[in-house]
Structures are given as structure tokens and as C-alpha cells.
Amino acid sequence: MWRRGRERRRRRAGGACVAKANRTGETRGDAAILLALRTSHTVTDLHAHLRSRLLDAIAGLGVERTAAESCVRLEPPKNRDHGDVALPAFQVAKLAGKAPPALAAELASRVTADDVVESATAAGPFVNFRFRRTALARAVLGAIQSGAAPYGKAAPNGQVVCIDFSSPNIAKPFHIGHMRSTTIGNALCRIHRHVGATVHGINHLGDWGMPFAKMMTAYMRWGNEQELHAQPMRYMFELYKRYGREVKENPGLDAEAAKHFQALESGADNVERRMWQLLRDESLKAFQGPYTRLGVTFDHITGESFFEDKMAGAMQRVTASGVLEQSEGASVVWLKELGIKEPCILQKSDGTTLYHTRDLAAAFYRETTFHPTRILYVVGAEQKLHFDQLKGVLTKMKEPIAAAVEHVPFGLVLSKTDDGKWEKFASRSGNAVFLDEILDEAVAKVRGVIREKNPDLLGADQVAEQVGVSAIVFNDLKNSRIKDVKFDWDSMLQFEGETGPYVQYACARLSSILRKAEAPVPAVAAIDLELLADAERVLLTMMDFGTAVQKAAEQSEPSHVTGHTIALAGEIHSYLREHYVVGQEPRIRDARLVLVDAARSLLATGLGLLGITAPDRM
């Protein structure tokens, strides 16, 4: 990482490759849905109910029910005016041996209105359905108000998910480049917990290996403890940069570092060991700052050093499996039969271990300790080969845990050059932008906006912190993670449109209404649901929440959740424009209070899944 002036830090970076739905997650089985439906008195899952009705109708046409199951895919119509959900009838028509439009018409007539379904209309080869507005409101608002899944946390789903994220290199500044793994991993932890998984959030700290040895070497040559304690992060960054400069003049430094690493790996209680402890402690303390601000917590902080004494066992296991070979003095595993040309090196010719070895040991450890169904590695896309190799070695060893290993790649953070092109961030002249500085800048800007728009706000500094940090985090989670993040101060500090502050603002407005209503939020059962017929767009958007979260969990893609919060905030903003709450006659006010409260609650839940808090005022 120090060579060629390029910064390569452990487990971060990115590239541009996609892991597009390359894994299948757990989806609720139809049987489970139908069971839930039968055992409850009020219909809370409108889609499941409709699906069941449709399958009955199709069976009535003489089509094999099991065959029909996979063909009944309800989807939102392109144009909302068509209906709430639609069934493209092409596949069912093929099964029934009829022309799609004819079949659509037949299905539309067979799915008669009931408590839930208001109408079924054929439109060419599509059947458009409309739910009764009261059923829609009752199902959605009732579930949100009672905290039922998917709006609230789901019952245990049997999955155990290890999420390896953040994993910064000790002895280096926590800068913008470390943010992506941290925010994405944090969101995935929260999302998986929400859908019922047992989650182990793991910080696989880079506290071992050559990069660390280089820092140690720099510190032993030029460091002093006072300065280290005074400003650990910055001071270590200075040492890091100095090593980078001096190694160009004196290439022998690398050999010195290698020697120190061997001494450290020997396990003896020596000066290297004490140095390691000191630098590790200081770094961890320093990392806590950004972690606290970002709302990040870990269940386990087991860095590479944690696996130091598990390396020999891992190597034995590989050897015993018979896949290990010698090549140019090193111990490697060839993976050509798995389509990977590059061998995976597990032990260098000097006997020391590598990144792969430690990840292998970690996989074994996690297997026996946690029994995970999935192990997610939230690491930049540029390390795809590494994880392909890791999974490859486990596969070749016929280890069942191989199936659980999933790389969750993400794109680079890019900065704009003077001539307007985008390039890899912070690679020039060792100039890193510290994450804290970015957060501070955003918070300061927010503070200014508050001064201007809401000068009397109490606790403005705390709110500014919440809103400023959300702008940065939200921006990071807004798009598909594989996309590069264009780091641009102007757009980063923009709080209008699809941003964190926009969603928070919707929450604040809703909270404000609840405060000023001078009436408590009634129970769903106590209001006249007919009065919410004008809120159908809001309600239909709310109903999409479960799908969004489920997809986010399955595809390791927090942006599905981010997108839903934007959509819901937009709908509620529009609704509020024309529908007042305060000052309305009690029956209308009460009905709208339930809606407003549910919207606020669901927005806060969505933001919470992203690690973002929602202030009541801003």
C-alpha cells in the first residue's frame, strides 16, 4: 500500500463491479403467508389475500394450482391510475391455453369484490386491482400502530448473519474512504435485525500485517509518545506520510518493517508487542469518535490480530484437505478449475502469513462460534478477487461454510479534479480528508440554515449534528452501493431534494402537527377510515415498506430503504399541502392524526435502519 505512492488500505476502496442479486435470500413462502392469513381475523396482508383469491380463480379455470403459483406475480402498475396492483396475465394465459386479453377478462370477472378487493378490471392483457380504501387504511395503519412486521421488527427468521464491516487499518486516519464500508455495514446490521436475523456485526480491524509493521517502524524511528497521545489520529497520519516519503530514499525501511513484523508474529513479549498494543489502543480510542457520530456499534471487535494464534490451525486444516501446493517457495492453493487463474497464496516464502490466511482462519472461527447462514464482507469492489479466492479455497476444501461467504462490494469515493474529471479520492500527495472534518462542515452548514429558518429552535446544536451527519450518511446510502460516490462539497452540503435532511424535515413537520393537534392520536379502530380515502397514495407507499426492507436484506442493498424513505416523505409532503389536520372537525382531525403519526413513525423507522435519527424539530 505504500508502494508506488498509491494508497491501498485494508478492506476499503472500491471499484466498479456489480453483485447484482447474486445471492438468494429468504423469501416468505406462500404457505406461510396463507397460514398467517387464515389465523388472523383481519386481513393485514392485502397482497397475500389478493394472491389467494387469484389462485382460486385460476384453479377455477382448470389450471394446476401449483403451476399457477409461480405465474402469479403482482406488481405495481406503471401508471397509478390503473390500479393499486396489477397482474400481467401472459404466463397464466399460456398455462390456460388462452389469449392473454381473454384470460385477463375472465380473471377480472372471477375475482369478485370482497372485504378487501374493491374491483378487478381487465385492461388488455393486464388485470388491475383496487383495494377497498378502508381495508387498505386498516391494514397498513393498524400494523404500523401496533408495531407489527414488517413495519416493526419481525419474529426470528432463523438466519444468523455475520457482517464484517468498517475494518479500518489501525494507525491510520479514519477518513472519507472508510465511510462507505462503515455506513453500509451498519445499515445492513440494522436491516437484518429488523427482518428477524440474529446479527453479528464484526469489526475486522486491520491491526496486523505489513502495513501495521510499517507504522510501527515509523513510530520506533521518529515517534514520541506525548505527541501521539495529544492527537493520535493526526500524529499517526504524519508518521504514515513520513514513512511514505522516506522509503523512497531508503528502500531498506521495508525490510526493517518486515523484520519487525516477524518479531511481532513470533508471539514473544518484546518491544514490537508493546508497540503494537500502544498503537492499537490509541487508534481504537480515536475511531470511537466517528463511530459514535455515525451511530455505529459492533458486536465483536476481532481484528486480524485476534486470529494470530488461529493461523497454524487454519493452515493445518488446509494442508489436511490436500489442496495446498508449493510454488516458488510459497504455499498456495490453485483455483483454476473454479475459473480463477491467480493462485491464492496462504504462506509466503519467509513463512509469514497473509491477508487470505487470516480471512480463512476468521471464516473457520466464525463457523464454529456463530454458525452463520450468511457471512457478509462489506469491502470495496476492488477486492473482489480476494473474496472470490477465499470462497474458492473453502469450496475446493469442500467446506460447507463456503456457501455462506458473500462479498458485498461497493464503489469508490471519487473527487473532482481541477479540469472537472472524477478520480479516486485522496490518492494525491497523501492528502486525506478526515471524516470528522466532513461531518463538521456539514453540521456547520446546517447550523447556519437553522439560524436562518428556525432561529428560536431549542437544542439547535444537537439538531444540527443530527441533520448534518444525516446528510452525509444518507448521501452515501442513497444510490446502489456499487456506484462510485462522487464526493463534491456542493452536492454533499445540499439539503434540498432527495437528501437526509429532506426526509428528516418531513418527520419534523409531522411531529409539529402532532404537537399542535391538542388531541391524542386515536387507535385505528376508533376512527372513520372512509375519511382517509384521499390518502391512498400515502397508504400505498407505506405498504411498499416491507418489500423494500426485504429486498435490502436479500440483496445487501440499503438503498432500497433509502429510496422508500424518500418516496414516503414525498407523498406525505404532497398530502399535507392540501390536507390540514389542526383545526379540522374532530372526526377528520382524528383520522388524519392516525395517518400523520403512522407516517412519522414509519419514516423514523426507515431512517433508523440507515443509522440516522429523526429530530422532532429542525
Add this chain to the structure above:
RNA sequence: GCGCCCGUAGCUCAGUUGGAUAGAGCAUCGCUUUUCUAAAGCGGCGGUCCCAGGUUCGAAUCCUGGCGGGCGCGCCA
């Protein structure tokens, strides 16, 4: 050279395992504040979905071949 990824409006991006007229935000041009926060809402403008073939009743989506950009490729992580 080989492998992987990306390419949709001026910019940044959505587009659900192939489905109806390809959607948002920013920018730009208008409009909206005598009631709950204008960090908002409503409307206008803006498209060769990189190109060419193929599969299909139907392709931005799947396949093949190009073009452009990014990332990676034995003892770093």
C-alpha cells in the same frame, strides 16, 4: 493481454426475477406562504436507455459482438 464492473435527461441516479405512455432529484423557466416548518408543494423544458445483431407475443432489462470509462491480475491489504 486476461478477468470483473459500469454506460438511461445538461448533471447525479431509479427503473422490482423481460411487461402498459422509461421515472425522480439537481440545474433551468414559471407558479404557490391570511392555518399545522417554503429544508416544502405544483407545473414547463429536457430521452438514439452507448452502438449493432439475436432470443421473445413483448427488451433499458436476457444472449453475442463491438465502443467508451473504471477496477483487478503470486508472496500488500
